[in-house]
Amino acid sequence: METKNKIRVLIAKPGLDGHDKGAKIVALALRDAGMEVIYSGLHQTLDQIIQTATQEAVDVIGLSIMSGAHLPICEKLMTMMKEKGLEDICLTVGGVIPHQDIPRLKQIGVSAVFPGGTSFEDIVFGMNKLFE
Amino acid sequence: MIRLIDDNNPKAFSLLKQLYPHSGNAFIIGITGSPGVGKSTLIDALIFEFRKLDLKIAVIAVDPTSPFSGGAILGDRLRMQRHASDEKVFIRSMASRGQKGGLSRATKDAAIVLSAMGYEIIIIETVGAGQAEFDIASVAHSIGIVTIPGTGDGIQAVKAGILEIGDIFIVNKNDRPDAQAAVLELKMMLSMRNSNTLGQILNQAPRDKFEICPQKGCSTWAPRVLKTIAQNGTGVKELADTFLSHFDFMKKNNILDLKKKELERIYFNSLLKDLAMGKIELFMQESMDFKDALNQIEAGLVDPITAAEHVVNHLMVTRNLKVQDN
Ligand code: B12
Ligand SMILES: Nc1nc2c(ncn2[C@@H]2O[C@H](COP(=O)(O)OP(=O)(O)OP(=O)(O)O)[C@@H](O)[C@H]2O)c(=O)[nH]1
Ligand SMILES: [Mg+2]
Numbered sequence: 001m002e003t004k005n006k007i008r009v010l011i012a013k014p015g016l017d018g019h020d021k022g023a024k025i026v027a028l029a030l031r032d033a034g035m036e037v038i039y040s041g042l043h044q045t046l047d048q049i050i051q052t053a054t055q056e057a058v059d060v061i062g063l064s065i066m067s068g069a070h071l072p073i074c075e076k077l078m079t080m081m082k083e084k085g086l087e088d089i090c091l092t093v094g095g096v097i098p099h100q101d102i103p104r105l106k107q108i109g110v111s112a113v114f115p116g117g118t119s120f121e122d123i124v125f126g127m128n129k130l131f132e
Numbered sequence: 133m134i135r136l137i138d139d140n141n142p143k144a145f146s147l148l149k150q151l152y153p154h155s156g157n158a159f160i161i162g163i164t165g166s167p168g169v170g171k172s173t174l175i176d177a178l179i180f181e182f183r184k185l186d187l188k189i190a191v192i193a194v195d196p197t198s199p200f201s202g203g204a205i206l207g208d209r210l211r212m213q214r215h216a217s218d219e220k221v222f223i224r225s226m227a228s229r230g231q232k233g234g235l236s237r238a239t240k241d242a243a244i245v246l247s248a249m250g251y252e253i254i255i256i257e258t259v260g261a262g263q264a265e266f267d268i269a270s271v272a273h274s275i276g277i278v279t280i281p282g283t284g285d286g287i288q289a290v291k292a293g294i295l296e297i298g299d300i301f302i303v304n305k306n307d308r309p310d311a312q313a314a315v316l317e318l319k320m321m322l323s324m325r326n327s328n329t330l331g332q333i334l335n336q337a338p339r340d341k342f343e344i345c346p347q348k349g350c351s352t353w354a355p356r357v358l359k360t361i362a363q364n365g366t367g368v369k370e371l372a373d374t375f376l377s378h379f380d381f382m383k384k385n386n387i388l389d390l391k392k393k394e395l396e397r398i399y400f401n402s403l404l405k406d407l408a409m410g411k412i413e414l415f416m417q418e419s420m421d422f423k424d425a426l427n428q429i430e431a432g433l434v435d436p437i438t439a440a441e442h443v444v445n446h447l448m449v450t451r452n453l454k455v456q457d458n
Contacts, residue, residue: 032200032201
C-alpha cells in the first residue's frame with residue numbers, strides 16, 4: 001500500500017456559480033475510487049485555487065464549472081499555474097461544457113474534460129489514466 | 133515536501149534530517165473532539181485571532197481514510213477557506229491512510245517541516261475517534277478538547293481517558309441551550325481529575341503525557357474550560373490568549389523543555405519501531421520459516437498463534453538474539 005502513491009485531487013468551484021451537486025458527488029466517487037480529495041467549496045478565486053493546490057501538493061486540479069465561463073477560467077488558471085511552476089499538476093474540468101469546446105480546452109492545456117452526463121466509471125478511469 | 137512524507141518516500145528521511153535542527157521553535161497545538169463539534173470552524177476563528185498578532189500559522193488537518201476504498205474526502209479545509217490567500221497561513225490536509233507509524237509519526241514529520249519553514253504556531257486537527265486523540269498527545273505541546281452542549285450529557289461527549297490529556301476544554305456551539313450545564317459538568321469532572329485519589333488512578337492511563345509533568349516544585353497547569361461560538365468568533369480571542377498563556381506558563385516553569393524532550397523520545401521510539409519493524413518484517417517474510425508457517429496454517433496443521441511464536445523464536449535463535457522476557 002505504501003509503494004503506490006495516492007492520487008490527490010483538489011475539487012474547486014471557481015467564481016459565483018453555485019451549482020455544487022456535481023462537484024460533491026464527483027468528490028465522493030473519487031474517494032470511493034481510492035483517491036484523496038480536497039474539496040475547497042464554492043466561490044473560489046483563482047488565487048485561492050492556486051494557493052490551495054500548492055499547499056496541498058495535489059496531483060490534479062478538478063474544476064467544476066456550470067456557468068459557461070470554462071474557457072476564460074481555464075485559460076487564466078493555466079497561465080497562473082505556469083507562472084507558479086505548477087505545470088506538473090493536471091488541470092481537469094467538468095460541468096456544463098459543450099462538446100465543441102473540448103478541443104479548445106485541450107489546446108489551452110487542460111488534461112481531461114468530463115462534461116455533464118459522463119459516468120463515474122469514465123471519470124475514475126480518466127483520472128487514473130493521467131498517471132499511467 | 134510533506135508530500136514525500138505522506139507517500140513514505142525514501143527521500144523524505146534525508147530531508148527530515150536536514151530540517152530537524154531548525155524545527156524546534158514552533159508552538160504545537162492539538163485540537164481534537166468528536167466529529168462535527170466544530171473543530172475546523174474553531175481553528176478558522178483561531179487563525180483569525182493569531183493573525184491579528186501577526187503570527188505565522190500552519191494547520192495540519194487530519195481526516196480519516198476510508199478503510200474500504202483507501203480514499204478520503206479532506207473537508208476540514210473547507211471551513212478555513214477565508215485564509216486561503218493569506219501567505220502567512222499554511223493549511224495542509226492529511227488523510228490518516230494506514231500510516232506506518234500511526235498518525236503521530238505522520239503529523240510529527242509534517243510538523244517538523246512546517247516548523248522549519250518558520251511557522252510559529254502549528255495547529256493539528258484530529259477527529260476524536262479511537263486512538264487519534266492519544267496520538268496527538270505525543271506531538272502537541274498544548275491540547276484543546278472540543279465538546280458541545282446538549283448532546284445528552286457533557287460526560288458522554290468527553291470520552292473516557294480524554295479528560296487527562298486536555299489542557300484547555302472548549303464548549304463550542306455556546307449559542308445552543310445547556311452550554312452552562314456542560315461547562316459545570318466538565319469543571320466538576322476536571323476537579324476530580326485533579327483530586328488525589330482519582331487523579332492517581334487516572335494518571336495511569338495515558339502514560340506519555342503524565343510522566344512529563346508536573347515535576348516536584350514546578351507548579352501545575354490547571355486545565356481551563358472555555359465557551360465559544362466558533363461560527364461568529366465569540367470567545368475565540370480568549371481561547372487564543374489562553375493557548376498563548378499556556379505556552380508562556382510552560383516556558384516559565386520549565387515544563388516546555390521537559391515536554392519537548394519527552395516528545396522527542398516518543399518520536400525516536402516510533403522511528404525505531406518503523407525502521408526496525410519494516411526491515412525485520414521483510415526479512416521474516418523472505419525466510420523459509422515464514423513460508424512454511426503460512427502453508428501449515430493454510431492446511432490447518434498449526435494455529436496462527438503457535439506459528440507466529442515459532443517463526444519469531446526461530447529467528448531469535450538463528451540470529452543469536454536474546455531478549456529478557458517479562
Ligand atoms: C440542479 C440545477 C440547479 C440547482 C443547483 C443545486 C446545487 N446545489 O447544485 C439550482 C436550482 C439551485 C440551480 C440554480 C441555477 N441554475 Co441551474 N441547473 C441545475 C441542473 C438542472 C442540474 C445540475 C446538476 O446538479 N446536475 C447533476 C450533476 C451530478 O451533474 P454535473 O454537475 O453536470 O456533473 C457531472 C459532470 O459535469 C461531471 N463533473 C462536474 N463537475 C466536475 C468536476 C470534476 C473534477 C470532474 C472530474 C467531473 C465533474 O461529473 C458529473 C457526473 O457526470 C442544470 C442543468 C444541467 N443539464 O446541467 C442547470 C443549469 C446548470 N442551471 C443553469 C442556470 C442558468 C441556473 C441559474 C442561474 C438560474 C437562475 N436564473 O436563477 C441558477 C444559478 C444558481 C447559482 N447560484 O449559481 C443553467 C446554466 C446555463 C449555462 N451554463 O449557460 C443550466 C445548464 C440549465 C440550463 N440549461 O439553462 N440550478
Ligand atoms: N450553532 C453552531 N454551529 C457551529 C458552531 N461551530 C461550528 N458549527 C457548525 O457545526 C458544523 C460542523 O463544523 P466543523 O467545523 O466542520 O466540525 P468539525 O469538528 O471540524 O467536524 P469534523 O472535522 O467532520 O469532525 C458546521 O455546520 C458548522 O457550521 C457554533 O459555535 N455554533
Ligand atoms: Mg473538521
